[in-house]
Amino acid sequence: MKAAVVVYPGSNCDRDTYHALKLTGFDVDYAYFFDQDLSFEGYDLVVLPGGFSYGDYLRPGAVAARENISRKVKEFAENGGLLLGICNGFQVLMEMGLLPGALLQNEKGKFICRWVDLVVEDNTTPFTLAFKKGEKIRLPIAHGFGRYVKVGEPRVVFRYRENVNGSDEKIAGVASESGNILGLMPHPERASEEILGGEDGRKVFLSIAEYLESRGAEK
Amino acid sequence: MSVYKFMIDVQYKSNLRDPRGETIKRVLKEEHGVPVKELRIGKSIYVEVEAASSDEAKELVKKMCEDLLVNPVVETYEVRSL
Amino acid sequence: MRYYKELLKRLGREPTPVEKEAFAVMWSEHCGYSHTKKYIEKLPKVGLGGNAGVVALDEDTSIVFKIESHNHPSAIEPYNGAATGVGGIIRDVLAMGARPTAILDSLHFHRVIDGIIEGIADYGNSIGVPTVGGELRISERYRYNPLVNVMAVGTAKNEMIVPSKASRAGQVIVVFGGATGRDGIHGASFASEDLTGEKATKLAIQVGDPFAEKLLIEAFLEMVREGLVEGAQDLGAGGILSATSELASKSGLGVQVHLERVHLREPDMQPWEILLSESQERMAVVTSKENAKKILEIAKKYMLYGDVVAELIDEKVFRAFYKDELVMEVPIDILTTPPYEEPLNYVPGEMPDFNELDFSYTDATQVYEQYDHMVGTDTVIPPGFGSAVMRVKTGKFYALSIHSRADLTLQDPYWGTYITVVESVRKILAAGGQPLGITDCINYGDPDVAPAGLAAIMYALKDSAEHFELPVVSGNASLYNTYAAKPIPPTMVIGMVGRVEKVVKPKKGKVYLAGWHGFDLKREELLHKAIMKARESGAFVLTPSNFKALVTYEKSFARYGMKLKVKEIEGEPVHQMVLVFGKDNLGIPMQEIGVLR
Structure with a gap:
């Protein structure tokens, strides 16, 4: 199981995500923005971590979505690779047009960092196999621009149980129709160890591992 | 080649909520007693480009809006020559 | 300028306009600690001094920490004042070779000032350093002088700790980070007629760039890991002048600076402006001539500007050139040993019966919820429970607190300060920690009008630190917090770090x-x-x-x-x-x- 964590300039959850993937048993590499020869060949999973890529100075994720490394990310996903975008990574996926909708400033205009209650709406994606459908879980959020605005009918994977940021239909995470791309605002990597307050997030990484193992067995 | 100056006004589409604008509108109405009917907050981007003609400059600005500066999913824009 | 006569005496001549500017900064209270220096000398200390204090967590890991105030800038422009305050103290910790791991803040307001909270939040959140604790005290007494004190903490492997000085002639100094502009130049003796209205505002207010800071952190830590950094100092007050002269003089060396090599944001800057610019998000690194190139490559890789701007020399002078023109030349020790005020003796009285004053405590959850307090996945006890407890991923833990009792220091500066330290020890113990060291931030009115209060605070810090056998590893003083000649309550903010064996x-x-x-x-x-x-x-x-x-x-x-x-x-x-x-x-x-x- 080989995973790459993309490091954009301004990413700041790259090391946290690396740590959580390691704990789950992945071989993990960083994919740095300054590495010209970067390739995702041979990787099973690419993660776009949280942070403030390019300072989020224009719109969150906008600049990152249009640079070289992102073209390779897109190619990887179009070939069926598993692509996970967390927080700023989710915003990048939106800006890349890989997931439908947009993420705008929170309803109250303020950054929010807290644990929130969620429900797993779809446990058939490679990222959510280990959950039960309708399972109630707790994950941290930390974002200023997490208000999901719906375009069309997205494949909703996670939903907040209460209105936390004004998202349409309390949507917290969506997947591509094909299911190999997931974006979510909450941080599963921050809920991967009991000492940090919970382990529900770890199940996202365990799901991916389970999926990859079963796929490997099929092959 | 000459330098052309533009102001790009970016607004969220009018069917989208603008929580910041709503908040400021409420403050203006309730605390300052100003009868604001509508208030929306967008952003302005000032650019200077070098081009052979004003038409070429306008094309360049349009391109940068579509490539990066504007998110067509939720935003609209207008370009003003200065 | 306060010490002008002293300057004439030491230089033995009239200072040039450039020198006047330089000394006004270097001998300012902010850089020179004139009023507190002699008291600081008496405090119990440990290990090596530097940009920030260092204590050992265990045989492998050091904790680096320091508090700094950004009161005046936050009063003028809350958002950017507070934001740049975070940036500055983070670089102090970074310059020691440590990865910044936590921010705590102590805020004294007459009401919650959203701009300040947002400034801290936006900067800290963006650079990926969690804000894990703080205190929020509300009193009318801070209406005109809000206090913004920020404590930064970092961890480093012991062998990675970087000295805050050069070590030999022939070394060079690279300045890297954001571009240099006219930020923070006050121009006390230049063109005073120009410093009015819009231009003055533009000069005084500094805008933070957290994106550049984040890149600076990663770039600098890579330089340290690669073994390229032989000494370092962040650029704060006094800019290139202060950083280069301090790096040199601490090792008994001199330095030659070449100002035309500095990458400018505003191309028409005067040499003296380049010398004194306080542009944020910059760092000075001491390295060898051979390694300078590698340093510049790393800076470039992280989208930062970098230039070899100075070289260390045996001769004890500070010399600045712009191209071939000599901009300034003075004996370096005069520059870096500012005059000081004679300390007072202070004999504490009996502890008084304290009264309840009008300091209120509001719900701080609405504030810390705006701070990312979990990034880094090392926050074990989050904000809201007194002290924060942090993890090092090697399996070690440490407790952090920031605390003040201005309601008491106002009634008795000595005992108020003493009790602040006592309660800080309690807080660390309650988090399961064994206290390791103190960092302090004195926020005070006018020490020339009321010198005894300052003496009382400094004696109390010394006595209480000695009582608990704790070193005071770093500190900061913000003086002249007055409005219409009325001072703020003396406000001593104590930051404390402890080693935690077991998390509860x-x-x-x-x-x-x-x-x-x-x-x-x-x-x-x-x-x-x-x-x-x-x-x-x-x-x-x-x-x-x-x-x-x-x-x-x-x-x-x-x-x-x-x-x-x-x-x-x-x-x-x-x-x-x-x-x-x-x-x-x-x-x-x-x-x-x-x-x-």
Whole structure:
């Protein structure tokens, strides 16, 4: 199981995500923005971590979505690779047009960092196999621009149980129709160890591992 | 080649909520007693480009809006020559 | 300029206009610590000094920490003042070779100032350093002088600690980071007629660039890991002048600076402006000529500007050139040994009976919720429970607190400060920590008008630190916090770090009040032992300063799905009571007071 964590300039959850993937048993590499020869060949999973890529100075994720490394990310996903975008990574996926909708400033205009209650709406994606459908879980959020605005009918994977940021239909995470791309605002990597307050997030990484193992067995 | 100056006004589409604008509108109405009917907050981007003609400059600005500066999913824009 | 006569005497001639500017900065209170220097010399210390203090967590890991104030800038422009305050103190910790791991802030306002909160939040959140603790004190007395003190903490492998000085002639200094503009240049003796209206505002207000800071952190740590950094200092007040001259003079060396090599944001800057620019997000690195190229490559890789701007020389002078023109040349020691005020002697009196003053405590959850306090995945005890507890991923833990009692220092600067340290020790013990060291930030009115209060604070810091056998590893002083000649309450903010062996999280069950309603210093040791005993038995402990202000605890517990319900508790303004969760026999007076559900 080989995973790459993309490091954009301004990413700041790259090391946290690396740590959580390691704990789950992945071989993990960083994919740095300054590495010209970067390739995702041979990787099973690419993660776009949280942070403030390019300072989020224009719109969150906008600049990152249009640079070289992102073209390779897109190619990887179009070939069926598993692509996970967390927080700023989710915003990048939106800006890349890989997931439908947009993420705008929170309803109250303020950054929010807290644990929130969620429900797993779809446990058939490679990222959510280990959950039960309708399972109630707790994950941290930390974002200023997490208000999901719906375009069309997205494949909703996670939903907040209460209105936390004004998202349409309390949507917290969506997947591509094909299911190999997931974006979510909450941080599963921050809920991967009991000492940090919970382990529900770890199940996202365990799901991916389970999926990859079963796929490997099929092959 | 000459330098052309533009102001790009970016607004969220009018069917989208603008929580910041709503908040400021409420403050203006309730605390300052100003009868604001509508208030929306967008952003302005000032650019200077070098081009052979004003038409070429306008094309360049349009391109940068579509490539990066504007998110067509939720935003609209207008370009003003200065 | 305050010490102009002294400058004439030491130089033996009239200073040039450039020198006047240079000395005005270098000999300012901000850079020179004129009023506190002699007191600081008497404080118990440990190990090497530098940009920030260092204590050992264990045989492999050091903790680096320091507090700094950004009061005046935050009063002028709340958002950017507070933001750049975070940036500055982060670079102090970074310059020691440590990865910044935590921010804590101490805020004194007359009401919650959103701009300041947002400034801290936007900067800290963006650079990926969690804001894990703080205090928020509300009093009308801070209406014109809000206090913004920020504590930064970092960890480093011991062998990675970087000295804040050069070591030999022939080394070079690279300045890298953001581009240099006219930020923060006051121009006291230049073109004063130009410094009015819009231009003056433009010059004084500094805008933070957290994106550049984040890149600076990663680039610098890579330089350290690659073994390229032989010394470092962040660029703050006094800019290139201050950083290069201090790096050189601490090792008995001199330095030659070439100002035309500095990458400018505003191309028409005068040489003296380049020398004194306080542009944020820049760092000075001492390295060898051979390694300078590698440093520049790393800076470039991280989208930063970098230039070799100076070389260390044997001759003890500070010399600045612009192209071939000599901009300034002075003996370096004059520059870096500012004059100081003679300290006062202070003999403390008896501790007075303190009165309750108009300091209120508001719900701080609404503030810390705007701070990313979890990034880094090392926050084990989050904000809202007194001290934060952090993890090092090697399996070690440390506790952090920031604390002040301006309501007491206002009534008695000596005992108010002393009790601030006492309560800080309690807070660290309650988090399961063994205190390792102190960092302090003095916020004071006018020391020329009221020198005795400052002396009292400094003596109390010394006496209390000695009492607990704790080093004061770093500190900062913000003086002249007055408005219409009226001073703020003397406000001594104490930051403390402790080593934690065992993490205890709150469990539901009965809550007990342990200790005594009043305060008796001789009894404090008993309380400390009781706290440690509670912790060893796995009980969670909280140490509120004021039992009327449990709202933040209540709201914080609620965020973790628990409900704290305790009876009303009467306590004196200074007391020796703590809340113990689920343990009722600690050998000191105890009573059941409520429940955590």
